[in-house]
Amino acid sequence: MGDVIGIGAAPKRKEDQRFLTGRGNYVSDIKRAGMTAGVFIRSPHAHAVLRGIDKSAALAAPGVIAVLTGDDVAADGLGSLPCGWGISDAKGVPMKEPPFPMLAQGKVRFVGDLVAFVVAETVEQANVAAELVEVDYEVLSSVVGVLDAVRPGAPQLFDDVPSNICCDWELGDKAAVETAFQKAAHVAKLSLTNNRLIGNPMEPRAAIAEYEPGTDRYTLWSTSQFPHVVRFLMGALVLKIPQHKLRVVAPDVGGGFGVKQFHYGEEAVITWAAKRVMRPIKWVASRSEGYVSDRHGRDHVTEAELALDENGKFLALRVKTLANMGGYLSTFGPNIPTNLYGPLLGGVYTTPAIYCNVKVVFTNTVPVDAYRGAGRPEATFVVERIVDVAASEMGIDRVELRRRNMIPKEAYPYQTPVLVQYDSGDPVGCLDGALVAGDVKNFGARKAASERKGKFRGLGFSTYVEACGLAPSRFAGRLGARGGLYESATVRVHPAGQVTVLIGTHNHGQGHETTFAQIVSDKLGVPFDNVDIVFGDTDRVQFGMGTYGSRSLVVGGAALSKAADKVIVKGKKIAAHLLEASEQDIQFEAGKFSVAGTDRIKTFEEIAGAAYVPHDYPLEVLEPGLEEQAYYDPVNFTYPGGCHIAEVEIDPETGTVTLVNYTAVDDVGTVINPMIVEGQLHGGIVQGVGQALYENAVYDETSGQLVSGSLMDYCMPRADHMPMMKVETHSTLCTHTPMGVKGCGEVGTIGSPAAVINAVVDALSHLGVTHVDMPATPNRIWRLIQNASVPIAAE
Amino acid sequence: MQISFTLNGRPTSVDVAPSMLVTELLREHLNLTGTHIGCDTSQCGACVVHLNGAPVKSCTLLAPALDGATLLTIEGLQGAPGSNRLHPMQEAFRENHGLQCGFCTPGMVMTAVALAQDKGVLTEAEVRHGLEGNICRCTGYQNIVVSVMAGAAAMHAANAGE
Amino acid sequence: MKAFAYHQPGQIPEAAKLLAAEPDSKLVAGGMTLIPTLKQRLASPPALIDLSKLPGLKGCTDNDATITIGAMTTHAEVAKSSLVRARIPALAALASQIGDPSVRNRGTICGSVANNDPAADYPAGVLGLAATIITNEREIAADNFFRGLFETALKPGEIITAVRFPVPLLAGYAKFKAPASRYALVGVFVAKFRDGVRVAVTGAGPGVFRVPPMEHALSQGFDPASIAAIRIDTDNLTSDIHAEADYRAHLVTVMAKRAVQAALSERPAS
Structure with a gap:
């Protein structure tokens, strides 16, 4: 056998x-006897006072069973959606944690905020009834960007959160960093944004809830990455259902990428409603609904400075970031731009002093939480971009500058100045492997060939490390985790x-x-x-x-x-x-x-x-x-890392960036199934390439509407965007996991954005371009070329 | 209205509302849930089926269009109905790890089969272009492209052998 | 989707009668635009009139100077038509770039032309080739047909039955795809006839339009260099999250050059 x-x-x-x-079994495939259909009514406004909801016409419509609102939630004395992490500022003052009601109460704070839930015999009847619910909104001015949100006079989302700042978080030895900057021979500076992303698993979120009066038990089928956590958060904290009376099932789930690892209001509402109507209820999100309710990712504005000595040794790194939280704190929200970001700013380098300040900011946008990589791609982007900037300014080859500052293999375990201790790794080995695999020595010939066709060609490196295998509970607890991991x-x-x-x-x-x-x-x-x-x-x-x-x-x-x-x-x-x-x-x-x-x-x-x-x-x-x-319970994080090399060709006439080669040499520890690991790397890399070249969640600054609210406007990578990637492993074994494994799910997404953008900047460097924000769209690249071309043409 | 069509080789007759989409008919009324719905703008391709031999997006197709037609869904593609045997394209996806979460897979496979039927042995560029209307978020497409090329070659070889 | 009545007329006069009887009802050909609109509840017509059972609306025919494409001919059929590929390869190439393979198997020329989406491909080909839109009532020259954003010269009750294209000496289409939607961010169709050159642009503004300075320059010399310095005015161009107006204006020139290049190296569409 x-x-x-x-x-x-x-x-x-x-x-x-x-x-x-x-023959997969996804939530939307499941049918239950007597099943009804649920449809959510969402706020069409970014910021408004809810003055009243008239549901009488909807209740009278054919097939309608119930229309539930925030008032019903309040009348039943239910809790709000909990945040799983409680971070604090440098003085130990806890973050501002306003309640996140499962159906809006008093106010709506983003387009897509849940306002009411309609249950009917059929989806069509529920949709018709939803159009009959009259919601009286008093529209308020809104704010969607972090820079605007912290300005004096900005619209305030919560009365008790001044300047919309949830937490002014910091990490590292500020004084040591300042001293190092004073001694520096060179200081490289970089301002950047990390674009807002939408995870877009191909299966939209969905849920079915059922209540069995005979046993007083609830069952929730949900597109969740963590059914037990949903059972705890929703059962114990929101709906007050004893754990043994609540079953949560997450059957086949069509992709997650973080988007499905949060406890969502929809899950709580539908479970609560199932008992009220004594019938099973099914809700399946449309893609459009997902765009305005699936938690978004990234969205940082950052200023970074790197201090170097005359030989290019890194002396200190100082990073100040404004991180967008959206309208409420999602399950892991405040943890992502802080604990999963600051501790990764050491990269694979021996930088002795690092200081990081993150202002976590509320805005009238979909709540922001973990999306594949979560904090670590943002950190890697800062580090790997500013290293390139420093190399360029100091006239040092960017590979050589990295090599000079890399932690040598012998120096592991390596204690960074930002909490984490890397147990194992070999950044130099990964770099050397990638230089060969990426045929870097013949890049000059390829660039010359591109130039003969009138194209610009660039090469970009990203030598990175991440922390994964979340997480040692003791460590996480010290950082503010409210559960074990x-x-x-x-x-x-x-x-x-x-x-x-x-x-x-x-x-x-x-x-x-x-x-x-x-x-x-x-x-x-x-x-x-x-x-x-x-x-x-x-x-x-x-x-x-x-x-x-x-x-x-x-x-x-x-x-x-x-x-x-x-x-x-x-x-x-x-x-x-x-x-x-x-x-x-x-x-x-x-x-x-x-x-x-x-x-x-x-x-x-x-x-x-x-x-x-x-x-x-x-x-x-x-x-x-x-x-x-x-x-x-792990004793430490694991620290996969590697070297990614991207090669791009730019058509200066249209500004189109084409990724022509991609090489990754990653250290993921022991490989159990190389076929699966390679597949994880491919998928991760392309999500990072998506961030670098295509994807962008854009809000209208005046109306607070999500402009990129469908696949027609939010560009997902497609088959014809990509070349064949070359993926190899160069593994050192994790010293503390039983099999020496390090994890491979996120490395691709963490390493790739910086590699791609470094390649784009390299391709444009002869025009004096020193930075390109993501995504590097044709319009953006064309404008950079236009702006640079004027002085060149005048010479 | 009453419509009659051939579904996965079997004559089928159903009463439908004119506004019923083929995705709804298949998933909610005929218990064929392999055809998926991944978007509402006809972009993602998770719902691709073959209508009279040509790939179409069943989320953008009204049930009345099926009247008199032949429809093939992922459930009807297998090598031998009712068995576990796979079609050469399905087999190529399995062999080359051309799927992860599986949600886009039925549409990918149906598009790939049609592409191979249309063009025979396929180049990488033809595959990438031919998958323009099918979005995958998991695989980065690389193994899908490899799978489709291998599956097309296998289909071609099988036809040549007949 | 809101409920509607459904008609499948067997003859054009019957379709016209149904349309006249219920003016708010919608004609449906391939449904590639209409059905998503209905799904998103943005329209709720009382009835749909399905054109698929009407006889004689499919296929491509030619005579000496023209090719006529039946209203219900799909993009895939046009792209593969040996007739179109031989005589107006640029039009076959245009059809092969619409949407994706599944969309091309359902979408039709009449649907695309009647809908007049500002970023659709066909309007550029129809206007660039000075085609004639044939309806159940009359013939309309392309120059008089497209009337701006989703507006055409079609009257209530009028049904497109075919589009007739003059065969040019040379023609080319160059499309800069919007990366997400695959519609034309800018698409330019260039056609050279004995009596002059026509240049039609889609995607850049609220509707398809011609570029007389480029037509004039190309009539003097049919070469990309002839138009390289021509910049179109940004005033009526679209600005959105994908492309600002000045970038679209720039792309019009670039794509026009590429369309001319394609025409000069004209070969059947692959």
Whole structure:
């Protein structure tokens, strides 16, 4: 019955059969008997007082079952959507944390804010009724950009949040940085924006809720990356439903990228409403609805300064950032531009002093939270851009400048000045590998060929590190996390020797059903086909924190590895009993338990069978059954990193940037399935390329409307935007995770924006261009060329 | 109104409202949920099916258009109906890791099959251009492109062998 | 989607009668614009009149000087038509660049022309080639047909049955695609006839328009260099998040040059 397929192999994915044949089970595919349809009414205004809602006409419309508003929420005494992190300023003053009601109360604060919920027999009836709900808004002036939001006289979102500043956060030794700047031979400065992004998983968010009066139990099917966390946040904190009375199921989920790792108001409203109407309710977001309600990402305005000595050694880095939070604090919101940003400003360099100040700002926009990379792409962009600026200003080759400042392989573990300690890494090795893989030595010839065609060609580097495998609970707790960040796994061995794994992470494209089965196959010596992975159901899986922050393999895989180890320990006890040997003499290898130095053997299947047929068990020392559970809380983050090289060609006539080559050499630690790792890197890189060249969430500054509110206006990367990428690994092993893994889900998105923009700047450097903001659209590039061309033409 | 058409090889007759979209008919009334809805502007391609042999976006197709037509959805594509055998294009996607979350996959595969039927063996540029109307957020397209080229070659070889 | 009545007339007079009886009803050809509009509840016509069962509206025919394309001919059919590819390859190339393969299999020439989206491709080809729009009632010259943003000369009850294109000596189309929507950010169709050159621009403004200075210059010398220095006025051009008016103006010149280049190296569309 199949082979053992272990760590390092690349079996085809277990999940593919159902997806390829249209037999996936996504939330929108599910039907429940008696199911009704729910439609949300959202604010069309960026900022308004809710003066009243008249739902009488809607309630009288055909098929309408209920129309619920913020007043109903208040009458039921429900909580508001909680924030999972509480950060503080330098003096220890906690962030401003205004309530985030699940349906707006008193005011709306962004276009898309939830105002009411209509339940009807059909979607069409609910839509018709929604148009009959009369909402009386008193429109207020709004503010969408961070620079505008902190200006005196700016519209205030909350009465008790002056200047719209949620928290004035800082990290690092400010005085040491100032001293270093005074000694500097050169100071490079850079102002930049990190563009607002919309995650756009291809499956829109959806939810179905059902209440069973006979058992007083609720079930919520949700497109969630972390069903157990939703159960806790929504059940315990918002709806006050006891945990054992609430089941949250996240079945197949069509991509997440962070967007689906938050507790959303829609989930709470639909679950609450299901009991009120005593019928199952289904809600499926349209893409347009997603644009104005899926949490957005990035949106920073930053000023950075790098101090260098006369040899180009980095002395200090000072970074000041305004980070957009949107209209409310989302689940992880304030953590992203602070704890996941400041500690990464060390990069792969030995910069001895770093200071970072982040003003976390409310605006009349969709709440901003984690999007693939989350804080770390922003940090990498700052560091890798300013290194290029410094190299250019000092006349030092940018590869050489990086090399001079890189942490040598021997210096690991390396303590940075911004909290984190890197356990392992080899930035120089990644750089050298990428220089070869990217054929950098022949770039000059390629550039000359482009020039003959009238095109500009540029090369860009990004040598980066990130922190992932979120997260050591103790460390996270010190930074303001209000929960733990461990993971859990159960290995259930069936009497015939097959294995079911119950794990708290969630698979929505990452290939967990395959990778985790490889780990079990490898550790227990059971055939790969005999292992199934169960996830995404709080009634089946014991507990879990879910999938985000490149944590599933690092933290979940570690829990699984520990649980498998426990199965082996138990198996040895059973084998000792069956083989009449001492437990210490039992060895386990390749699926067989044996007595050391003998040919006495019991197979894994025999042990599993015996575990469930305990006819002659020494029950006082040995329990029947073979099922083990482990929780794993990491001791540190993991620190994947690498070197990305982008090569672009620019058509100066139109300003079009074409990515022509892309090379990535990444250190992701142990690779369990190289096929899957490569796929994660491809996808991550293209999301970063999307940020650099195409994607931009744009708000109208006057009306606060999202202008890029559909796929017609928000440019997602398509197949014809990309060349074939070259992806390699150069791994050092993580010193503290059980298998040496580091995680690979986000590295592509973290490394790539800076590489691409550095290449664009390089291609335009002969025109005096020193920085290009993202996305580098044709219009933007054309204008830079126009502005530069004038003095050149006049020469 | 009553419409009759051939669905995945079987004659089908249903009563539909004229305003019913083919996506709704398939997903809500015929229990074929493999055809997905990823957007509302006919951009993403998760809903691509074959109407009379040509790929179309079923989210932008009214059910009455099916009357008298032949419709093929992802569920009808497999090598042998009712078995687990895959079509060569599906097999190529599996072999080359051309899918991650699986949501865009049915539309990708249907577009790819039509592209291969139309043009035979495909170049990388033809594939990238041919996938213009199908958005994937997971894979970065690289393995999809490899899959489609391999699948087209396999379909071509299978036809040549017949 | 709001409910509506649905008619599938079998003859053009019947379709016209239905339209006259219910003036707010909508004609539907491929539905590539209408159906998304209905889905977003931006329109709620009492009835749709489906043109797909009308006879004789599909296919391409030619005589000595013209090609006539039936109203219900899809973009894919035009792109693949051996007739169009042989005689006006630029028009086949234009059709092959509309939307994506699935859209091209449903979208029709009459739908595109009647809708007159300011960023659609066909209006540039129709105006650039001085085509004639044939309806159930009359013939309308392209120069009189397009009337600005989504407006045309079609009267209530009028149904396009075909578009007749004069065959030019040379023609070329160059499109700068809006990266997200794939519509034309700027598209320029250039056609050289015995009696002169026509240049039609789509995407840049509220509707398709001609560029007389470029037409004049190209009539003197049909070469990209002839128009390289011609800048069009930004006054009536569109500014949006994708392109500002001066950039669009610049692209008109660039795309016009490329269209001329394409015409000079004219080959059947791939």
